[in-house]
Amino acid sequence: MSIRVGFDILENTIKKALINAGLNEDRAALCAGIHTESSADGVESHGANRVPRFVKYVKRGWVNPxxxxxxxxxxxxxxxxxxxxxxxxxxxxxxxxxxxxxxxxxxxxxxxxxxxxxxxxxxxxxxxxxxxxxxxxxxxxxxxxxxxxxxxxxxxxxxxxxxxxxxxxxxxxxxxxxxQYAYGKLGVYRLAGKQLPYPGGFDEAGNLTSDPGEIEKSRRILPxxxxxxxxxxxxxxxxxxxxxxxxxxxxxxxxxxxxxxxxxxxxxxxxxxxxxxxxxxxxxxxxxxxxxxxxxxxxxxxxxxxxxEGTMERRKYSMENGINIDEKIWVQIKAIADGDLNIVDIS
Incomplete structure (x- = not known):
């Protein structure tokens, strides 16, 4: 299930989450702005959805803040x-x-x-x-x-x-x-409980499929x-x-x-x-x-x-009506912003 969150609320919450992950205020503000803009433009797979995973990688030492x-x-x-x-x-x-x-x-x-x-x-x-x-x-x-x-x-x-x-x-x-679809986009459709508009890869049996979860399991995305x-x-x-x-x-x-x-x-x-x-x-x-x-x-x-050409139309709609975000992802971002860094990445 997805909800809509105002641009400033989402940006400020992501900023708090990134500061808790170890970024200084300037870097957290820059990254939060980019994540929020990406989601506002309809690319939530690489916007807000990526925040919990980014925090996980900072904790692992894979990203030096x-x-x-x-x-x-x-x-x-x-x-x-x-x-x-x-x-x-x-x-x-x-x-x-x-x-x-x-x-x-x-x-x-x-x-x-x-x-x-x-x-x-x-x-x-x-x-x-x-x-x-x-x-x-x-x-x-x-x-x-x-x-x-x-x-x-x-x-x-x-x-x-x-x-x-x-x-x-x-x-x-x-x-x-x-x-055909990035893994982040597969995650968006899986979280929403939807099939892909077009076949995006193969399942573990080698069948072409539009089921994002089956493609994630097989790791056989379609070039x-x-x-x-x-x-x-x-x-x-x-x-x-x-x-x-x-x-x-x-x-x-x-x-x-x-x-x-x-x-x-x-x-x-x-x-x-x-x-x-x-x-x-x-x-x-x-x-x-x-x-x-x-x-x-x-x-x-x-x-x-x-x-x-559709990007600015989507951004305008998001600014007027709120940014679309999966409710489970939003709960995770708010938890990180409140100091809980032990979040399981679901994106």
Missing amino acids: NGEPELVGKKGLAENYDGNLGPGITNAIFCTDRAIKLADEHGIGLVTIKNTTHWMRGGTYAWRIAESGKIGISWIATESCMPMWGSDEPSVGNNPFCMAVPRENGEIVLDMAMS AGYWKGSSFALVLDLIASALANGKSGAELDDEKKGSCTGCCQVFIAIDPYLFGDKESIQRKWDYRVQRADSAHPSNIKFSVKSPG
């Missing part, structure tokens, strides 16, 4: 950092802002980070780059949690990948895992595009681990921690007007998006939307 990015190398428009297992959100915000700054100086900025932790909602950083007026590309290389096509065991990460276009009439932002998704995921891993000079997904597997602990991430910001003027490029983007959105819908109850 005081860890900060440390510059390891710099060459022209590119920088490489060691994340020192700091909170994934604060590390990723830092890298995003550095990529934007480098793009201001060079036209393109590339920032990589190794030894960091889960960044939660990947789209947060793509949106941030787009809102700065830059094209954004970012991704993360995780431990193995998805089968390579043709395998029946997890053998590659689902490696979320994001791209963003700074269209002034509404940013276009792609935020996707390499699986997006079948062999294409798992191939894309592998290449993202190879590139990220090289550019960040950090651990590949296979090396993360060997450490047996999970949830992106010690992973690599890549952040790229690009000036969209390197070779064209702003007015003509914005006009080109508007025309392309308008043509896509005006395509005849297969279901007249729904309109065709380009990626990211």
Whole structure:
């Protein structure tokens, strides 16, 4: 069962929970804001739902609440950092802002980070780059949690990948895992007692299924595009681990921690007007998006939307009506905010 909670109430409660977990007030406020915004935008799987799990990982020592990015190398428009297992959100915000700054100086900025932790909602950083007026590309290389096509065991990460276009009439932002559904989304449907809209993986008997709980048991999530998704995921891993000079997904597997602990991430910001003027490029983007959105819908109850266009609509609704959150998750967050850190993660 889900309920609706006001933005400020949710944000302040998460902030208290994160302070109890060991984050200082500034970091707790930043992370709480990101978690709350993610849930407000309809991505509760990587918003409020992740708070109990994050607290658990801090307790285990998998996340260093005081860890900060440390510059390891710099060459022209590119920088490489060691994340020192700091909170994934604060590390990723830092890298995003550095990529934007480098793009201001060079036209393109590339920032990589190794030894960091889960960044939660990947789209947060793509949106941030787009809102700065830059094209954004970012991704993360995780431990193995998805089968390579043709395998029946997890053998590659689902490696979320994001791209963003700074269209002034509404940013276009792609935020996707390499699986049909991320594990966090499976948890959302399981908690709600719902089936997935489309098959999302295989059960333990090898049958394609829309039952999120059965997919969680088998750990056989379905790669997006079948062999294409798992191939894309592998290449993202190879590139990220090289550019960040950090651990590949296979090396993360060997450490047996999970949830992106010690992973690599890549952040790229690009000036969209390197070779064209702003007015003509914005006009080109508007025309392309308008043509896509005006395509005849297969279901007249729904309109065709380009990626990211529904996000601001969902945020507006959440701000007016409260943020949707699973009641059991809300109880857990309030308990942590009251000082009880012995919460069992159910997300």
